[in-house]
Amino acid sequence: MRGTLLRYSMRRALANMSENRLVHLIGIGTMAIAFLIFDAFLLVFLNINYWIEEQGSSLTMSIYFTGDPDKAAVETVSKELLQYPGVTINEFISKSDAMENLKRRLGDKAGLLDGLEGNPLPASLEITLSKGKIEDFPKQLKARLEMLEAVDEVQYSHEWVEKIQAVMGAVKLIGIIFGGLLFLAALFIIINTIKLAIYSRHDEVEILKLVGATNRFVKAPFLIEGSIQGFLGGVTAIVILLLGYLVAITRIDLRIGFASFDIVFLSPQFILLLLLMSIIVGFLGSMISLSRFFRI
Amino acid sequence: MIQFFHVYKSFGSENPALIDVSLTIEKGEFVFVTGPSGAGKTTLLKIIFCAERPTSGYVLVNGRNLTRIKDKELSLLRRRTGMVFQDFKLLPNRTVFENVALALEIMGAPFSVIRKRVHQTLKYLDLGGKEDYRPPQLSGGEQQRVAIARAIINSPLILLADEPTGNLDQDLTVEIMALLKRIHIRGTTVIVATHNQELLKGTRRRVVTLNKGRVA
Numbered sequence: 144m145r146g147t148l149l150r151y152s153m154r155r156a157l158a159n160m161s162e163n164r165l166v167h168l169i170g171i172g173t174m175a176i177a178f179l180i181f182d183a184f185l186l187v188f189l190n191i192n193y194w195i196e197e198q199g200s201s202l203t204m205s206i207y208f209t210g211d212p213d214k215a216a217v218e219t220v221s222k223e224l225l226q227y228p229g230v231t232i233n234e235f236i237s238k239s240d241a242m243e244n245l246k247r248r249l250g251d252k253a254g255l256l257d258g259l260e261g262n263p264l265p266a267s268l269e270i271t272l273s274k275g276k277i278e279d280f281p282k283q284l285k286a287r288l289e290m291l292e293a294v295d296e297v298q299y300s301h302e303w304v305e306k307i308q309a310v311m312g313a314v315k316l317i318g319i320i321f322g323g324l325l326f327l328a329a330l331f332i333i334i335n336t337i338k339l340a341i342y343s344r345h346d347e348v349e350i351l352k353l354v355g356a357t358n359r360f361v362k363a364p365f366l367i368e369g370s371i372q373g374f375l376g377g378v379t380a381i382v383i384l385l386l387g388y389l390v391a392i393t394r395i396d397l398r399i400g401f402a403s404f405d406i407v408f409l410s411p412q413f414i415l416l417l418l419l420m421s422i423i424v425g426f427l428g429s430m431i432s433l434s435r436f437f438r439i
Numbered sequence: 440m441i442q443f444f445h446v447y448k449s450f451g452s453e454n455p456a457l458i459d460v461s462l463t464i465e466k467g468e469f470v471f472v473t474g475p476s477g478a479g480k481t482t483l484l485k486i487i488f489c490a491e492r493p494t495s496g497y498v499l500v501n502g503r504n505l506t507r508i509k510d511k512e513l514s515l516l517r518r519r520t521g522m523v524f525q526d527f528k529l530l531p532n533r534t535v536f537e538n539v540a541l542a543l544e545i546m547g548a549p550f551s552v553i554r555k556r557v558h559q560t561l562k563y564l565d566l567g568g569k570e571d572y573r574p575p576q577l578s579g580g581e582q583q584r585v586a587i588a589r590a591i592i593n594s595p596l597i598l599l600a601d602e603p604t605g606n607l608d609q610d611l612t613v614e615i616m617a618l619l620k621r622i623h624i625r626g627t628t629v630i631v632a633t634h635n636q637e638l639l640k641g642t643r644r645r646v647v648t649l650n651k652g653r654v655a
């Protein structure tokens with residue numbers, strides 16, 4: 144009985160979709176747009192989050208020297224640093240090393256640097272702080288180091304992370320509101336396409352009831368229809384997003400010349416979750432549409 | 440089998456369609472419901488079929504009170520009661536086979552059973568070979584028989600026919616009436632609503648006459 148109902152409903156749903164192709168295509172298209180905006184937003188949001196997490200797990204600090212430091216100056220700063228546990232000195236970058244690095248990054252545009260008088264780049268010590276340090280240890284260390292005569296300025300990645308994290312709260316809130324609105328928009332679209340589907344088949348609905356069909360039997364094809372529409376809208380959105388993503392990462396690679404932005408696509412789990420959500424939206428939309436139609 | 444107790448039915452502010460109708464129809468009876476146009480014949484049949492609900496009074500069919508029936512019971516009731524509507528209520532864009540099969544599909548019958556039963560029933564109604572036609576391609580008499588086929592395919596206990604000879608010529612009228620008799624002989628309770636007095640001439644069947652909503 145269950146199996147027969149499912150097979151029957153599936154057949155009716157597909158038959159109706161192919162009979163009213165245009166209405167369904169428009170419905171799927173508009174839903175895909177709503178889902179696409181949602182998915183794209185999620186992609187950006189997740190990437191910022193990943194980035195913050197990554198930064199937070201390995202906190203690096205650059206200590207810039209005043210002028211061209213001699214060995215003694217570097218020694219002094221290093222000794223000061225080694226007093227603190229959890230500090231690793233990675234490398235010393237002299238003024239000329241810094242210039243070499245910059246030239247390498249610029250590649251064939253390195254000629255731009257030829258016009259420079261002297262070397263304006265500072266020498267630096269690159270260090271890593273192990274995680275699990277007290278929250279404001281980096282801030283304290285920065286203050287202490289900047290008091291040393293040899294040190295001009297100290298920068299650490301956490302400064303940016305802290306600022307972005309502060310903004311993320313607001314971004315999250317906007318995301319939830321915006322996502323909720325898009326969800327409602329997709330629901331509204333489904334409700335209306337299914338309403339059209341019901342109207343275009345109200346003779347059939349009436350006759351089915353007259354020959355003794357249960358409400359469940361009459362409703363099932365519409366529920367399946369809505370779910371299929373939701374699913375197709377969801378898949379379309381993901382495919383467009385993936386294509387957009389692939390184009391975007393190749394463009395960024397070409398323009399900037401180095402791939403230091405590691406933009407990650409949605410994980411398979413997230414994709415599954417989004418597709419499940421789009422099916423649920425489709426199902427829910429048809430349920431609402433049907434409940435308005437069936438008062439019996 | 441069917442009992443009406445002081446049934447009233449009114450649609451809005453107009454004169455009521457049924458006024459204080461009480462009657463009993465036994466299992467296996469063949470009953471004509473007659474009266475002029477607007478007398479309430481269709482309304483009476485629809486109430487038995489639960490397509491309309493009484494405004495007051497109550498109706499028992501097989502001991503079930505129709506005034507407080509839920510969706511599940513309603514569908515069961517309709518599977519045991521076949522109704523042939525005056526306008527047939529066939530789906531114009533489905534084939535004869537599909538139209539008749541509908542009454543079995545809704546019960547979840549397997550396709551092999553559906554195919555066999557539909558072919559048997561169509562043959563019984565002399566519609567063999569018309570399976571793939573669509574209703575608009577058929578004559579009035581043929582459409583009438585398709586509607587009857589759909590109504591009897593579940594072997595219902597009760598068959599309700601609303602003006603089954605409504606717009607048929609003399610020969611077809613005789614044919615359809617003979618068919619209803621055959622169905623009656625198989626044990627089905629048959630109720631025929633008709634305003635055609637010709638049909639009743641010389642009948643030995645029970646005749647219920649309605650006039651302006653009252654049983655005369």
Ligand SMILES: Nc1ncnc2c1ncn2[C@@H]1O[C@H](COP(=O)(O)OP(=O)(O)O)[C@@H](O)[C@H]1O
Pocket residue numbers: 450455456474475476477478479480481482483
């Ligand atoms: N759905 C309806 N809405 C309003 N009035 C109706 C409806 N159905 C029937 N009526 C009215 O009820 C009365 C009886 O109608 P009906 O049962 O169709 O009579 P009959 O079948 O004997 O011609 C008529 O006056 C008709 O206009």
Ligand SMILES: [Mg+2]
Pocket residue numbers: 480481482525601602
């Ligand atoms: Mg009538």
